[in-house]
Amino acid sequence: MNITAIQTALEAVKIPGTERTLGSEKAVQLLEERSDGLHIGLKFGFPVGHIAADIANSLQEAVIGITGDAHIHLSIDTEITTHKVQPGVATIKGVKNIIAVASGKGGVGKSTTTANLATAMARMGARVGVLDADLYGPSQPTMLGVQDRKPDQQNKKLIPVEADSGIQVMSIGFLVDTDQAVVWRGPMVSQALQQLMFQSEWDEVDYLFIDLPPGTGDIQLTLSQKIPVTGSVVVTTPQDIALIDARKAVDMFQKVNIPIFGVLENMSVHICSNCGHAEAIFGSEGGKNLAGRLNVPLLGQLPLSLPVREAMDGGAAKQLLDEHPTIAKIYTDAAFQIALTIADKGKDFSSRFPKIVIE
Template structure:
């Protein structure tokens, strides 16, 4: 009879059930499992703790043995504790493994915010970054459609944790994945806050360089919930060239300032229309709005993105244009926006 070897991935998932007695978070999320290796008799675990609290260590060891005792192929369990005095278990309102959380918002709808979010994420993947998108627009989720998923999606759920969909190298979670395409959402503030909390902390994001959060337009409950639930590293405001957009952007900026979220810059979407036949660029939505808003708010204009037939068709087809046309003018525009964004993030650190 062949020997059953321990399944390390399964063991890691089982360890999600081992909770720190005070922080009420699992030891995987807290980064306490320094190593998990198979040996000749079973498995060896190295658990790091910030101090030599023996009572806490005994409690964790008992939980680990109880959780893994019925897991096939585990064999003997060897557990060693190591004290790391520089270890900080409670890192505030942060998602373990996610380096930066950037919100993308707008003063009003119809400015192409979700298009900007999906293509900026694709540009980040092209640059070699690990990226995720959380669609926080509960009432009008568009991110799913941008990646070719309309309506309910059979997401993987294990141990009360949700595994995001992955498309074009981007991890994605959207409320659209949980409801039928034509199903209305009639929710009040507290329910919205709970949904946002689950999307942040009950999703297995893994290691990410940037998590982009696609906000609903305006200044409502979702924005306030986010500010309370997570430490945002900053926000991007998306606008169009019309000067009339200035008032809406100022309102969104005032809300972000009130909840102490730094505005990293402005992205001017639909900056010009490029004719698919002759390539002539026309300012069909006026011009200068992005510069005026950036100047008014005292922030940087991260860049402008022209509107083309190709980018509109890509949105309908369910693949971000930048993901498939990496050398296009549009891709270069988003690469420039990403570079400016990274520079602004460094300035705020």
């Protein structure tokens, strides 16, 4: 069996949904001919659970002319590491990468986007967490179906609640009466955010999504100064008014050296459930144009969808993506693009550096 030819063929195999190859990602970690057949081991720096079967099929097609009827043993692993954050901020134990989801304006579907991106990432095989930083209006417990649960405490740490999808969830909504208004000044809000972040016992989370409140105030400032953020996602509708506030969120991230992974346009079009007529109620291409001006990807365009609204109200994010493949594909493609962008960033080596203590 010609191992060199097999290696060359493997490295040319494309990763579905991308222009990348197994060779460009240095994914082929094992290639051995053994008595029971050919053993191939792949390793990726991003989750590939949603495309693992396609990768296996493409791989087999690429090498079958060389391997003949030899049995192929294929293993696919992922190793998601911690990547660089803004300067001067230390990473958090148990959390590898943090993605801030912001909008600048309320009511554009930021929390819905957070819940569904997190669910999509978990379905792809990653270990995922969600921190609900919208302290005045926490909605993640409801959207992820854990509103009746409470976090346990262990060694003076809060144990995030785990949703059915496997997502670790932490929210002020678990700790206060959600029927009462949170009447706190800025310093109290900032302190509460830090406590939720640093006093939670996160369990080896690959990607932690932070659902930010609207605006560019105290919580956003605390996020940029105290919390290690790998990058951000900006959510907007195509409407001009929403885009004005989205640009403010963009400006904030740029000023604090937090990269923007992309723009996700929500409520891009309404499709009548009776006749199928599509109407751009909030305008068209606003998010796409914003992404173009920023030179960042347009992560997706989500229609105004009744199943999405019903799923979020009913705490059924996982069921939504399981039962509606078209919607699932949009969120999965967006989550995959985020994961690829993170994988391309420089790695964080701060945990390997010795601490210098001056005595």
